[in-house]
Amino acid sequence: MTADGRPLIQLRGVAYAYDRELVLTGVEMDIERGSVVGIVGPSGSGKTTLLKLLAGAISPTRGTMERASSVRIGYVPQVESVNWYFPVTVDEVVLMGSPARRFGAGYTADERQRAHSLLHDLGIGHLENRHIRELSGGQQQRVFLARALMADPHVVLLDEPMSGVDVKTRQDVLAALQQLAAGGVAVVLTTHDLNSVAAHLPEVVCINRRIVARGTPLEVLVPEVLLTTFGAQMELIEHHGHPIVIDMHPEPVAAVAEGRVDGSSA
Amino acid sequence: MDLLLDPFRYEFFVNGLLVAALAGGLCALVGTYVVLRNMSYIGHGLSHAIFGGAVASFLVGVNFYLGAGAWGVASALMVNRVSRRRSIGADAAIGVITTASFAVGIALISSSGGFTRNFEAALFGNVLGVSRVDVIVVAAVTAVVALVILLLYRQFLFLTFDPEVADVFGVPTARLDALFALILASTVIATMQILGVTLIAAALVIPPVIARLLSDRFRTMLTLSVLIGTVSGFAGMYFSFYLDVASGASIVLTQALLFTIAYAASAGNRFSRRRLAGVETH
Structure with a gap:
């Protein structure tokens, strides 16, 4: 609220x-x-x-x-929707999250410092000059989280x-x-x-x-x-107060594939 | 040295050199965004669409820049609007609108009794025939486009990289899309007499693609692209003078040669070649 x-x-x-x-x-x-x-x-x-x-x-x-x-809203897109071949480095992506109304091609020292701090806090400060495709899935996810946090959402x-x-x-x-x-x-x-x-x-x-x-x-x-x-049918068990969801396919897929059971009953 | 300076004795060559370098740089600047947005086909289509306007304005006796300009802006906005309908898609919208517009030009030519030098220049380019007004127009469009792109650098970068998300971050994507359509239309109109309808698409696409092979950083790619476009415009004019070939073709062939060299140089580098995997050039 x-x-x-x-x-x-x-x-x-x-x-x-x-x-x-x-x-x-x-x-x-x-x-x-x-x-x-x-x-x-x-x-x-x-x-x-x-x-x-x-x-x-x-x-x-x-x-x-x-x-x-x-x-203020920060948004992290699905990684599948990102064009990983686009020529941008990690810091360029994060700086996109700065307020969009500013004009000009440069970024202020404050903006650069904030981008650097966010990347550092997320444990990827050492990667800021790397191309986004060179990162692992988790690192890529954190780059886009850092961009979402740039405008202090x-x-x-x-x-x-x-x-x-x-x-x-x-x-x-x-x-x-x-x-x-x-x-x-x-x-x-x-x-x-x-x-x-x-x-x-x-x-x-x-x-x-x-x-x-x-x-x-x-x-x-x-x-x-x-x-x-x-x-779909799912079963739940409780573990340390948390529900765990179990897929309830009636028979293991391998058994259906091998013809040991009739898959059509599923 | 005399060999290099000899063409400068002719005013038409000096004008041509200036305008070719400007046109090469301008197309490369705008083309960087065109290529990265996978819109290469629109450069090709828009130049053809504007040809219809160029013919109509010539036959009606309206100034080329006014007639073709209005026609081009209308075509670009129409493509922009139609392509927003999900069931049609940008490439099909471009195909329908621009080829229909080109066909209008052809129909007008055939009904008016034939092909003149003006139409030939619009189709194939004629750098050496540029007037002082043409030089001023290209210089003015280059200056305005460069200024707009410099001022809105951040917004255009975000829009190009991630159009779906840019909106959420406050980038006015619909207005910038419309503005970019105007920039593209202005670029095509300003350079049509120089490069020709058939070769503008190449001048928009080849320099950014070479720059993409050489860089993984947007700012560097943009700078390299403009540099390659300008230098190839300049060098292409020299080749045109000494080899006595059409200037538009000479400029584009120079760019194609540079692309071949860059591609061959990066052939051993799998990483460089993969950069092009994300670039559709149609």
Whole structure:
């Protein structure tokens, strides 16, 4: 919430359509200061569209989106959407995150210092003159996080930040995000990784063209909600107070492939 | 030395040299963004579209820069608008609008009774026939475009690298797209008489592609591209004078030669060759 008690971003009855195809409908959502929210749902469920609505990159087809005045947004795109052959170095990417209204080809000493500090804090300060393609997946993810943080945002939105990274990198990224939230920044991310959400995030939103459920992982990650969201059977066990999601394909794939069981019953 | 200085005795050569170097640099500057946005086809298409306007303005008796300018800006904005419709796509939008516009030019020529030297210059370029007004126009467009790109360097870089996300960071992408369409149209119009409709696309594409082979840093690529465009414009004019070939062709062949050298020099370097993998040149 802001000083006047209002959420940073508020969606009310929001729907969005690409050309005439409705991809999201009836979305009610508040983004509060310091909150950490994971958005999960199957491919094509509207996760990225919801993130773009929150970012203000697209406007609702129906409904309203209100942002508290002068809220700054940082956005980390899916790594798959980045043109890794573009001729830019790490520091050039991070400096793009500086306020866009400045004119001229140069950057101020303050801007360069901030970019350097962010990269250093994220453990990649020594890579600032490298081309972005020369970095590992985790390092690339952190470059775009640093760019999102350049303008000192109130809200950071991340599209699939845990996609294609190893366990250690995933833990590092989540730790960095939790640190941001502790400082009052709202963090919203999309992911397919249900178990990371369950283990690390306090709040989950399940969507499939509409919000199916919203709450803590223990409240939301239950078989009925997951069946409605993903259309797939999943089982849950609890470990140290966190739910663990298990894919419930009736038979192991290898057994179906080898003809030991009838796959058609699945 | 006399051999090098000899052509300077002719005023038309001095004008031509100046305008070719400016046109080469201007096309290379704008072309860097064109290539990195995978829009190479639009340079090709827009020059053809503007040919329709050039013919129409000649036949109606309107000043070339005014007639072709209005036509070019309208074509560029139309391509920009149509390509935003997801089901069509930029390449198809360019194909439809620009070839239709080119066809208008051809139809007007055939109905007006034939091909004149003016149309030939617009199609194939004629540096040696440039007037003082042409030199002033190219110099003015180069200065304005360079100033706009310098002032909006950050915004254009973000838009070129990551157009989907630039919006979120406050970059006015729709307005910059429209502005870039105007810059591109102005560049094509200003250089059409010099390089010709058929060769402008090469002058837009080849210098940035060479620069891309040589650098992984945007600022360096942009600088190198302008340098290569300017030098090849200058050198191409010399070759044109001594080899007695069309100046537009001479400039583009000089650039193609530089590309071959740069490509061969980087052939052993897998990293350099991979740089081109992300560049579609059509």
